[in-house]
Amino acid sequence: MEDVCIIWKLLGSHQIHLQHLEPSKIYPLRESLLRFVLLHFTYIQNISLSIAQLFLNHRGPRLPPKHKAQEEILNPQNLPENDRKSEPQLRKSTAKSTRGSVTKNMSGRDKLHKELTSSSKQGTDLIDLTSSTPKDVNFERSLSRTDTRKRRLLDSSNHQDRITDLSDQDQHSLETTGRKRGRLNRNGIAKPTFGMEESKDEQLHYEKRPSRSATSDNIGNGADDELALNPSESQREETSSNAHLRSIAAARHIPINLMSSFSRIRGIFTGQTSSPPLSRTGSMRDPNREVPDMTSLVEELRAKDKTLEKYSRYYNKLNHKYEELEEEVKHMAKEEQELERQNQFLLQQRGETVLQCQTVLAEARRLEAALSSVQEKYEALIRKQQEESFKQMSTARWLPIEDSKIVGQLDRFKREMRSWAKASAVKDLKSVENLDRFEVSDLLRELSRVAVLKNGRLPDGLPNPKVAALLLNALLAHHLYTSIFKSPFFCLEYGYEDNVSEGVGAAFFEKVFQVAQKCKQIFCVPKPRGLLTFLQLAKKMHMRGAVKPYDFYFQPWEQIAKKGKEPYAL
């Protein structure tokens, strides 16, 4: 059996042609191969056909011919022309004698050979036919019947659901086939088994074969029904066929028991009702043999079918559920990918936005720097324009004056005042001596501003002829400088003379100027606790209640500082 399995694997691989095998290796395994083929003909029908063909094409170990005539008989090519011509006639006569309508003018060997050829043409690629056989219509019909039986058997074995759709005859055929093929696995696929059960099934199959063949022939050809129901004619046909096979076996040195097995194969493959298979006991039908209870078997098989259908539906539901879950998982995966893509897109957008913000900020800084630069240029331009406009003024008094020019003008005033005093003064002080006491006192009080008087008398040593001009010059310079250069608000003395009492005249502005000068001094002096502006100092002092706002205008700075209690240490 192990060798059979190896060969079966080789055959199943569809890589090795049987013709390429050594007959010496295959020949000892013929018996086992035949048994295997019979057990599993549904699966390996084509292959078994090829094996059978191999057995037909290949001769066994050639034995030395006993008689030349016998060898010539066995080898048709060695026959003479008359014999060669007479062989078809002999076959024809034999066929006529057996039942020409059943075999349709074809001998058992030729028909089997044709069926093998047709099977090889239908599907298998393992068979390499070398012999050519003429075709006819009956041969094609037999081919179609064989194909139909093969398809039905395959369908019935692979799809249990179709069992209920089959007719009773098909069910009967299927039941027989199912029992022959052994157990059914979970998926409804027949699982071949090996052992004693197969032997029983095989026996049963042999016993049921005639009815099956009859059923098949009923489907394919209704005219054969009568033939199938006529055992005498079948026995006759079988007898003639067996005789023919025995002659072939004798010609090819095949053991007679192997030929009987091969006849069974032929009966199976050809499906002829006229060739019922032989039982192992050799009898056609044993009326005393116990027929198994087919009804209970069919019921059991139907119950199993129902269970299988139930599990199949449950499996389909689970499968459907599983597919739905798979679809949902795929959908979720797609959504996750979409979300991931959106997330990536948002991250990319965020990065781009950040870059844009940074770019905008850099641009803003650049614009700010450019604006400040332009502002500086604008201020410089404005200053330049102001200077130009001041220069265009008639007096141009707003422009700064160089120190040398100022010094020169002041020197010029000095000379003019001296000249004016020299020209306007009295020539001698004798006129002053003629003045009364009040006039002299008034003059001395005025002269005390410019000269150091001792006991109401002028300093000693003054040159007599030029004393009046010298004193007048001193009085004029003192008056001019103290009235014009001493105060910045000298021009307000005249116009606001009437408003002096209200504090709006030059005195008012003079007070403000003095406070500002003090503030400038405070601002310029660094203090440990920081520098305080005048307004900060005034605010601090005002909050203490020590100084009133108007005190800054009408009181001397020293008094304000005393009221403020150490204003510099604030």
Next chain:
Amino acid sequence: MTEENIAKVSEWYALDFVEGAARYLLDPKGNNEAMIKSLQSIYLEAANLSYNLWTQRTTLDCITLQDVAELTFDADGESFKPHSLVRYDEHEDQLKGKPITLMVHPLLRAFGTDDGKDYNCERIWASAEVWLDSR
């Protein structure tokens, strides 16, 4: 308005001086009107110059004899210069340290620059002229 005020103020100050105690020293025989116009011209120019200087960032300081106490003569200093009537060359060594008895021209100093800086540095725009007995 400011220019008009300056002109009026300068004229008013000139008249104030002429009508003040200084009139006892004026020559009554002289041309009084021409003298007054000449004096008003001096006051007007001085007023314009003072206005220009006070509108700058520099600060002016005018020092008269009343602002200094017991002022002594120092020929090396630039602030006080001896008057032309003082015989400085003849009595150079004797005049140093002697008290000043007459200030013919006051001292005018300036503080700060046009940029508003260096207010602690003084510049002398018009030195003082002093007289003292040099006999």
